[in-house]
Structure formats: structure tokens, C-alpha cells
Amino acid sequence: MAGLKRRVPMHSLRYFISMVGLFSKSGLLPWYARNPPGWSQLFLGTVCKGDFTHVVATKCQKGQKSQKKPSHLGPLDGSWQERLADVVTPLWRLSYEEQLKVKFEAQKKILQRLESYIQMLNGVNVTTAVPKSESLPCLLHPIIPSPVINGYRNKSTFSVNRGPDGNPKTVGYYLGTWRDGNIVCVRSNNLKNIPEKHSQVAQYYEVFLRQSPLEPCLVFHEGGYWRELIVRTNSQGHTMAIITFHPQKLSQEELHVQKETVKEFFIRGPGAACDLTSLYFQESTMTRCSHQQSPYQLLFGEPYIFEELLSLKIRISPDAFFQINTAGAEMLYRTVGELTGVNSDTILLDICCGTGVIGLSLAQHTSQVLGIELVEQAVEDARWTAAFNGITNSEFHTGRAEKILPGLLKSKEDGQSVVAVVNPARAGLHYKVIQAIRNCGAIRTLVFVSCKLHGESTRNIIELCCPPDSAKKHLGEPFVLQQAVPVDLFPHTPHCELVLLFTR
Numbered sequence: 001m002a003g004l005k006r007r008v009p010m011h012s013l014r015y016f017i018s019m020v021g022l023f024s025k026s027g028l029l030p031w032y033a034r035n036p037p038g039w040s041q042l043f044l045g046t047v048c049k050g051d052f053t054h055v056v057a058t059k060c061q062k063g064q065k066s067q068k069k070p071s072h073l074g075p076l077d078g079s080w081q082e083r084l085a086d087v088v089t090p091l092w093r094l095s096y097e098e099q100l101k102v103k104f105e106a107q108k109k110i111l112q113r114l115e116s117y118i119q120m121l122n123g124v125n126v127t128t129a130v131p132k133s134e135s136l137p138c139l140l141h142p143i144i145p146s147p148v149i150n151g152y153r154n155k156s157t158f159s160v161n162r163g164p165d166g167n168p169k170t171v172g173y174y175l176g177t178w179r180d181g182n183i184v185c186v187r188s189n190n191l192k193n194i195p196e197k198h199s200q201v202a203q204y205y206e207v208f209l210r211q212s213p214l215e216p217c218l219v220f221h222e223g224g225y226w227r228e229l230i231v232r233t234n235s236q237g238h239t240m241a242i243i244t245f246h247p248q249k250l251s252q253e254e255l256h257v258q259k260e261t262v263k264e265f266f267i268r269g270p271g272a273a274c275d276l277t278s279l280y281f282q283e284s285t286m287t288r289c290s291h292q293q294s295p296y297q298l299l300f301g302e303p304y305i306f307e308e309l310l311s312l313k314i315r316i317s318p319d320a321f322f323q324i325n326t327a328g329a330e331m332l333y334r335t336v337g338e339l340t341g342v343n344s345d346t347i348l349l350d351i352c353c354g355t356g357v358i359g360l361s362l363a364q365h366t367s368q369v370l371g372i373e374l375v376e377q378a379v380e381d382a383r384w385t386a387a388f389n390g391i392t393n394s395e396f397h398t399g400r401a402e403k404i405l406p407g408l409l410k411s412k413e414d415g416q417s418v419v420a421v422v423n424p425a426r427a428g429l430h431y432k433v434i435q436a437i438r439n440c441g442a443i444r445t446l447v448f449v450s451c452k453l454h455g456e457s458t459r460n461i462i463e464l465c466c467p468p469d470s471a472k473k474h475l476g477e478p479f480v481l482q483q484a485v486p487v488d489l490f491p492h493t494p495h496c497e498l499v500l501l502f503t504r
């Protein structure tokens with residue numbers, strides 16, 4: 001990050017420390033740095049020693065002990081962009097090697113907490129049959145690093161609000177909170193996880209807003225029109241931009257004028273420098289609208305963005321979920337694939353499948369792939385991707401997994417080999433999905449992918465592993481957590497994907 005000092009303020013350190021809790025005294029951490037090895041090597045690899053306590057202690061000495069987190073937001077302590085970097089990418093001051101150690105420790109804590117919940121529920125240690133390390137409930141593999149460390153995001157969402165100079169037409173990321181009424185919108189130019197292209201489009205959107213006679217929509221009930229900007233890019237550099245707009249009481253004709261103006265700006269005006277592949281416009285009167293609630297209107301260009309991944313050409317609609325780090329996603333999906341252990345007799349259930357990448361990448365090794373996804377556009381993408389790549393043994397269902405899955409599993413007999421992969425959104429899985437999985441004897445293997453194992457996701461896992469409970473209709477045998485693999489898709493941030501293998 002050009003121009004920013006590698007100084008570690010106390011509030012950042014407090015954050016790291018609270019995240020990892022008490023560090024392992026043994027200092028023995030499975031650990032790979034710099035050169036991401038191949039999957040097999042990672043999976044079978046040896047461990048090497050790293051003493052994270054030492055890393056934090058050194059950083060603490062460098063930090064200023066007396067420094068307090070300021071209660072107001074003013075440019076007194078470092079630049080606005082430095083502050084933004086500390087909020088959005090709080091690990092950015094650490095080397096990537098150090099970041100991975102922090103994350104590995106955090107994942108270990110999560111697993112230890114999970115183990116204590118499961119033990120409490122069962123009254124005994126139900127996972128003693130499983131190979132353990134450092135009192136963990138399962139085999140914890142080394143963290144798989146992201147192949148790309150900087151500018152890895154393929155999707156960024158920019159807000160519009162008052163900048164540090166008070167200009168309400170500023171495009172960037174928020175500092176402060178709505179509750180405290182101290183929101184400041186700061187440009188993203190120095191965030192390590194955002195590619196230059198995304199910041200460029202955001203800057204040109206800001207230029208456009210500043211010349212528009214219409215006001216931005218800062219607070220919903222106070223009027224205004226221009227809202228957030230989403231930028232998506234692929235590995236080839238194709239760029240899709242989506243502008244959200246509050247129509248207020250504009251007539252269709254007035255709306256048309258606005259759409260033409262912004263289109264002209266990005267095709268022939270200063271915004272042409274962004275070389276957009278497509279521009280979408282969404283009229284939205286709610287905080288967030290799906291395509292079904294308010295369609296994405298293509299103002300110009302290609303309606304989809306495509307990505308090459310695991311030898312597949314994947315179509316991605318503006319509304320479809322796609323992992324935000326493409327190279328990291330490839331590592332994640334390979335990990336999932338290895339853990340499923342599918343063969344030509346396996347029916348693979350891809351629950352919350354998004355554009356279907358997990359299932360489709362394994363289709364050739366299975367007898368059938370069944371995907372379930374809520375977002376219709378994503379399911380259409382999955383079907384397109386299957387057809388384009390010549391995959392004929394996949395079937396995708398649109399709707400809520402809790403509605404579709406019980407019916408889908410009814411016909412599955414105990415002797416069949418069904419492997420389930422679940423990759424829910426942060427809200428976790430509906431209890432009916434857990435019931436359906438538990439009660440389907442054909443499912444002996446389950447791979448659970450989570451980027452935030454807390455709240456509902458933790459409850460999901462507990463309900464998968466707890467003893468049979470007829471009141472909760474958990475009749476089938478409990479699952480046992482066997483292995484866990486952390487995969488880092490989010491360098492510079494504390495987030496990490498965790499892939500869990502359960503069997504029964």
C-alpha cells in the first residue's frame with residue numbers, strides 16, 4: 001500500500017488478539033507460506049514450526065501502548081484511507097505469512113468451541129474415534145493460502161455518501177456507523193484487496209455523479225436518486241458495472257433520460273476510460289432488491305460475465321453469487337472435491353449451489369449431480385454452464401432448499417451412495433434441510449463449506465452431530481466431524497472459508 005506506514009496501532013492488535021484468543025503455547029502450527037503447494041502435497045504435507053506468540057509480541061512492542069481508538073472520526077490519526085484499510089482489511093499490516101497464522105489460530109478456536117458444544121450436547125466425547133491434534137474435534141489440515149494476495153476481489157460494492165470533505169457525491173466505502181451518525185464515505189484506492197479496475201470505475205461513477213443534476217440517495221426517507229455501484233470483473237479483465245438508482249417519483253420518460261445520460265457517459269464520455277463490458281441499471285426502492293423484485297436493466301454490452309475455472313467455462317449473471325476470489329475459489333472447490341470422495345456410483349447433492357460450480361466440476365466423476373439454489377438467474381447460469389461444457393448428468397432446481405430437498409430425498413434408498421455438499425449463505429441452513437439430510441440414510445458423507453461458522457451454521461452442525469431426537473425429527477444416525485480444511489479466500493481480512501468433512 002503506497003504511502004502508508006507499516007505501523008501497527010493498538011486497536012488493530014487488540015483485534016488480532018481477540019480473534020485468536022490465547023495462542024497455542026506449543027508453537028507448533030501446521031503452516032505453509034509463500035509458495036502454495038499442490039493440493040495433494042497440502043493434504044498429506046508435513047507441518048513446520050512457527051511461533052505466533054512471538055509475532056504478536058514483536059508487533060505489540062512496535063505499536064503504541066497508550067494509543068486509544070479515537071471515539072470520533074477525524075483526520076487526526078493517520079489518513080482516511082489508512083483508517084479505511086484498518087477497518088476493511090484489518091490484517092493488511094501483517095505479512096501474508098503472519099496473516100495465515102492468525103487465521104489458522106482463529107479456525108482452531110472455532111473448532112475447539114464446536115467440539116465443546118457437541119460434547120455438552122452428548123454428555124460424552126463423541127468424536128474420540130477420530131484422529132485428533134491439539135485437542136481438536138477432528139483432523140485439522142494446514143490452511144490453504146490464496147494464490148493471489150492483492151487485488152483479488154472480482155466483485156466490489158461501493159456506497160455513495162459524504163466524503164471526508166463533506167461532498168455527498170463521494171463513492172467509496174463507509175467508515176463509522178449509522179447508529180453513531182458518523183458515516184464518512186472514503187475512496188477505496190488504497191485497499192489491498194480491491195483491484196485498480198474496480199476503484200477506477202468507482203472514481204468515474206463519482207465524476208458522473210458530480211456532474212449530474214440529481215442528488216444521491218444517502219438516507220432512504222430523505223429522497224435522492226443515485227445509489228450504490230457494484231463492479232464485477234473476470235480474469236480476462238471484462239468489467240460489468242451495476243448502478244442502483246432510487247426512482248422516487250420520476251416518470252418513465254425522466255427515468256429514460258437518466259439511463260441514457262449514464263450510458264452515454266460510460267460509452268462516449270469520460271467513463272469510456274473504464275472500458276466497461278456491460279452496464280446495468282437497477283431501480284430500487286428497497287435497501288437491496290433481487291432481480292425478481294426489480295429487474296437488472298442492461299443499458300449496454302454483454303449480459304453476462306464468464307469465468308474459466310476447473311476446466312469449465314462458467315456463466316455469471318449480475319444477480320448470481322460467485323466466490324469473490326476466483327483463484328482462491330479454485331483451491332476451495334478442489335478441496336471440496338477431494339473430501340467428497342465421489343465415484344461413478346455417487347449422486348452428488350449440491351445444496352445452495354449458486355452457479356453450480358461445485359457440482360459441475362465433479363459431474364464427470366459422479367453418476368448424477370442435483371443442485372438446489374434460490375436465485376433463479378444463478379440456476380439458469382448453472383444450466384447454461386452444464387450445456388456449454390457438455391455435462392448431461394446434472395439437474396438444477398430453483399427454490400428454497402428447505403422446500404425442495406425433502407421431496408428430492410424421498411426417492412433415495414439406503415443402499416444408494418449420496419454425497420451432500422452444503423455451502424449456505426451466512427444465515428446457515430433451514431432446520432428442515434438438516435432434518436432431511438439426517439433422515440436420509442443414503443447420505444453417509446457430507447461436506448459443509450462455511451465462511452462464517454457461527455450462529456445458525458454452528459446450530460446446523462450441532463444438529464447434524466447430536467444424538468437422535470424424535471422431538472426434533474432427527475431420527476437418522478448422527479454425523480461425525482472427521483476433517484477440517486481452512487482455505488483462505490480473503491487475504492488482509494480476518495475471514496476464511498472452512499471446509500468440514502462429516503461421515504456416519
Ligand SMILES: C[S@@+](CC[C@H](N)C(=O)[O-])C[C@H]1O[C@@H](n2cnc3c(N)ncnc32)[C@H](O)[C@@H]1O
Pocket residue numbers: 320321322323351352353354355356357358372373374375378399400401402423424425426430
Ligand atoms: C455462499 S453461496 C454458495 C454458492 C455456490 N456453492 C458457490 O460456491 O458459488 C450460498 C448460495 O445459497 C443460496 N441460498 C440462500 N438461501 C437459500 C435457500 N434457502 N435455499 C437454496 N439456496 C439458498 C444463495 O443464493 C447463494 O447462491
